[in-house]
Amino acid sequence: MLNSYVQALSPFDRGAILATMWEKGDFQQTAGTSISGILRDIEEGGLHETVYLFFTPEEAAIALSGLARTEIISGGSHEKDVCYRYVARILLGTIGTLPEEALKTLRKLHPRISKGSADVALIAAHAIGDDLLLDAALVNIAARNDGPISFEEFEAVAGVSDLRTLANAICEISSELSHSIPAHDSVLADISEWRLFAEHAVEEVLRRSRRIVAGTVKYQSDKLTSVAEASAVARAVKLALTERLDWGLKTLDELWVGAALAPDHKAKSMPSQSLSIQLGKVVRDEPQPEAVLIAQKVTREIRHAGVKKKLQRTTKEGIRNLSLHPERVLDLLTTNHIPDEFTKxxxxxxxxxxxxxxxxxxxxxxxxxxxxxxxxxxxxxxxxxxxxxxxxxxxxxxxxxxxxxxxxxxxxxxxxxxxxxxxxxxxxxxxxxxxxxxxxxxxEGIKQPFPQAFREIYPVMENELGTNTSRMFAGHTVSQVPLFGLSQQMGWRPSDYETLAITLAGRRFNFETGIRTFPGCAGEGTTGNFSLKGPEKKFSDVPQRVLSEAFRQTDLLVATGAAGVEDILLEDAWDKTQSYPG
Known part of the structure; x- marks a missing residue:
């Protein structure tokens, strides 16, 4: 596994790994493991959070010093691009505590960083404290022509003085370094300038959409927003849904319809495929009852078959994710009568x-x-x-x-x-x-809406109560395709190379699947440990109902992922949890 390999390296090797392989002109083979392969794993698997754990500021300084002796950033090969993004993530992970030696190296590197990535150059300019380089980085971002909304988002965070906050913000909004950030982990919501930008971004797309509908601007397929602008607007909508802000909830319907439906009722093309799909992912990850209803409506009306299928899937997942936030539905009943459409x-x-x-x-x-x-x-x-x-x-x-x-x-x-x-x-x-x-x-012939009296229960084994690790589900052969498909529907997310994670009632649990847990992978593996990651330190401190439900989720995952059941419908697997004998 990547973790064990990286940990086995000496501090110097970890810091100088990139300089070494580029100075030699090829990828060094260490312990039978290809560094090139490791870098691709990091890129494909989105393991930048793991990378942060293995590099201290001093080691990052060594890496940066090594880079100063190479032409890595001005290179054009795929391997160099992958390698560069890897270094950028090291930089993002340590920028708030870089020692002076690394800052000196960073000043020398800045011209080449600017050629490689304007996003990272923006952070580097802050680290150096050079306003001219900061302006130059913004000019380079504007030159990418990702659209005015995308550029304004960078402008909104460019003035952040705290380097760690700036680095995290750039990581969230950068098309090159972006990864899925849960709403509660986002730093953008704490930046006042970005909050103003978020509302403005939604208003700007609505203005464009209204002009198309009114006929004052000619309709063109997929030209309502750029891909980068769609991502920026989706982040704004996520903020609005998470905090139940009026400007987001009241405009989501018009915003989504404007992105998904062409003015010509016979046309199957869309004003913005990317925005339509991104909004579906936002509703999936931050489901609010009103937003889920809007998603159902848009999905019914959409005429593009491929996007309709994607939105059907994300909407179903959003409905299931509501089970993790029952208060979002039930709190409405304190002052409101629930509409018939909410019954499901x-x-x-x-x-x-x-x-x-x-x-x-x-x-x-x-x-x-x-x-x-x-x-x-x-x-x-x-x-x-x-x-x-x-x-x-x-x-x-x-x-x-x-x-x-x-x-x-x-x-x-x-x-x-x-x-x-x-x-x-x-x-x-x-x-x-x-x-x-x-x-x-x-x-009494009572048919409960979901299993309760006959619900499967999972007490912890006596010898594991005082630990945070269980072997209850270890040793099973599972197939990647059904396991990964169902895991996404149930709320599990990739955590590491072969590990899935889920958060229930504020507790995080990990499960070692023995197979790659990312889209596009295949094959079989053998399951390993189920573990508690916090906030409690051992199973005996976790409420019984929470732990039992976590085990229940894992049991269903293993049963569905068992090798040889690829043809079982995921819907059928899920429905098995909605019925009981009697």
Whole structure:
């Protein structure tokens, strides 16, 4: 694996790895591993976060000094391009703490950096403290002709004084160095100039779209935005959805329709394919109920078959991701009646409550859960009630206004204003109580909207409780195609060379798949460890329901990825988790 290979290198070798191979004119072979192959792995796999871990500022200085003796940046071969981007990421990972020696080297390198990448030159100019070079870097960015919106985004962050913040911001917006940044990790939202830019960018695309619709500008296929502009607008919309900003939520429908549908109702071409697809990814990653509905509407109306298929997939994933944010749907019910179109979004949101540790005051719970749109589902679920130090599990008895709890033994208790409520999870109950509830829902003919009474539970093995690693799912042969496909739908994301990661209820878990976890790869592998990455240090500190759900997700992943089941539909695999016996 890449990690073990890089860690095996000496500090000097790690710092001088690029200078060595370019001075020799070919790629050095070390321990039977091709450096060229490693660099391609880094480029294809997006492992720049891993790279940051292995280079100290001093080692980066050695690398930069080595580069000063080469012509790497002015080179034109594919290998040199890959190698250059690798060095750029080292620079981004250490720029905030570069020692003076490295800064001196950086000053010498700047002319060649400017030829290779204006984005990195912008950061380097800040590190050197040269305003003329900063202006020159912006001029070079403008010369790329990525569109005025893209250039304005660089301008919005160019004035950031803190080098680390600037480096991270450039990494987010750069077409050359970009990677997927979760909303909570983005530094752009903390830059006031960028926030102003974000609103302006959306307004500018709306203005262009309206002129096309009005006929004052001739329609041209895929000319509404450049690819770089589409990425900038998508980042702006992500901010608006994450923070529920009015200027984003109220204009998303018009923005998306303007990008996806040509004025001629018979035309299958699109004003901006890239923006349409990027907006779909934003809704997938930061799903809000209103945005998901807009995605469904646009997907129905779109006439381009290829893009329609992509948006259908991202919209489905967005709906599933709502299960990780049930409050986004349910909070609307506190003051609003839920529209009929939201019904399909309620089920994953309710199931997501199984992960939630917090309690709802019974008054808030009643406003949300007894809404007529939810009653057919909530009345069939088992609730855990806290009543002045006492806890009991119950279902709702009678109509939504009766105010009675029905316990598994047939007795009833009144609903009281001081009570607190959350969904009951079987892993936190005794085996006897689980069997009683399974018998109850079977006897009463209750068809729960998702498995609860019959939900699979996964207690941690006794010898692993005090650790952060489990072998429960190790040793299985899996095939890359079905495993990777389902992992994307379930919310798993590539973490490292052969590792997937998922975050549930604020806890991050990793699973070693034994195969490449990136698009386009194939083959089979043997699964390894399941591990907890934080914030807790060991399994015994993680709430039982959260850990059980993480194991459940992993079990489904392994079962679907088992070698020889490539022909199983991913939808069928997912649907197996939505039913239960009885």
């Amino acid at each position: 979004l309620i089920k994953p949101a309710l199931e997501g409550m199984l992960l939630r540790l917090w309690w709802l005051d019974v008054s808030v719970w009643a406003r949300q859960m007894t809404d007529k749109s939810l009653w057919p589902m909530t009345s069939k679920l088992i609730w855990e009630v806290e009543d002045e130090g006492d806890r009991f599990a119950a279902v709702l008895k009678g109509g939504s206004n009766e105010g009675l709890w029905l316990l598994v033994d047939g007795s009833t208790r009144l609903r009281a204003e001081w009570q607190r409520v959350r969904l009951w999870h079987p892993v936190e109950s005794s085996e006897e109580e689980r069997q009683e509830w399974q018998f109850f829902v079977t006897k």
